[in-house]
Amino acid sequence: MSRKIAEIKALLAEMKDESDPRLTEILTDERKGVQQAVNTFQKRINAQKRLAQLFEEKNIYEKNARANGAKFIAGIDEVGRGPLAGPVVASAVILDEKSQILGLNDSKQLSEKKREELFAEIQEKALAIGIGIVSPEVIDTINILEATKLAMKQAIEKLTISPDFLLIDALTLDLPIEQEKIIKGDMKSNSIAAASIVAKVTRDNMMKEYAKKYPYYAFENNAGYGTKAHLEGIREHGITPIHRKSFEPIKSFV
Known part of the structure; x- marks a missing residue:
């Protein structure tokens, strides 16, 4: 007896990839509703494959650092340099090289909903997260560039694991830790993108x-x-x- 189309849709929604043995029988079902559901499933899987490929492409800086002996690589980024009000917030994130977080990108390129989803996943999967916050009073005292660097240093200090390599978006820090400055790093490095998301969600919530x-x-x-x-x-x-x-x-x- 054939499964109901609603049941097949539910099964397809559960499947993580095309290797699921339940898919073989479903593919032979010629009903239009089933074929449409299969098409939707394949689009979802293809989208995940593209995200997985992008994740690997954006892992190149982390891989290079590990190849040179680094073990704990912190991505660092900030938000809030341009606003007229509120603090500047920086984040440092050490990702687990054994875990994938698909969809990491410059936080400004993501919807608020997607940022919140990724923020939760980063908190779940990252090895360590540090956040630095520098107030408007300090910004006015030392200027926004120095305040940004201070927030980044604070974020690094608050990591529960000491990093041995830093990937920083567009800046260098006077710290005795090997580092690499990457222009538009939040679009090129998973670690920096993760830091960008954590910093933005944190600051946006503060401003709310x-x-x-x-x-x-x-x-x-x-x-x-x-x-x-x-x-x-x-x-x-x-x-x-x-x-x-x-x-x-x-x-x-x-």
């Missing part, structure tokens, strides 16, 4: 909390960047304690 305290600036939507709603809020209500007073658009309100 600030939005509750300071409701006139749309921080929940703009994360502190100088959007129209944010600038209107400044004109109407002035600046808040989390605004960066050294940034040009804010100076006239200080």
Whole structure:
């Protein structure tokens, strides 16, 4: 007796790849609904294969570092250099070379939903995660570039495993650890991409909390960047304690 199409769809949804023995019988079913379900399944599997291939391509820097003797490689990235309000947040992530996290990319290229999903997976699978947060007051004191480097150093210090190699997005740090600067590293390295996602989700969540305290600036939507709603809020209500007073658009309100 043939399985119901709904049952076959459920089976296909369970299958992780084309080696599943249950697939053989399903492929012989000529019903249109079954063939459509098989087509959907194959598209999903092909998409996973493409993501797996991309993961391997973005693992080249990590592989090179391991080939040269590194064991614990930390990817480092930051978010929040450009906003007018809020902290700069950096993250350092040491991925497990035995695990794949498919879909890692520059956090700005991902939807909020996808970032949240990957953030949870990174927390589950990474060997270590460190987060550094530098306040607007410190940014105003030492400038945003130095604040970014400080946040990165803090993130490295908070790792529960000491890294022996650093992959850093576009910067170098004065630390006694071998490192490699990679321009647009969050698009080229899985470790840096993971750090990018952790930093962005962390900072976005912080800005959503600030939005509750300071409701006139749309921080929940703009994360502190100088959007129209944010600038209107400044004109109407002035600046808040989390605004960066050294940034040009804010100076006239200080």
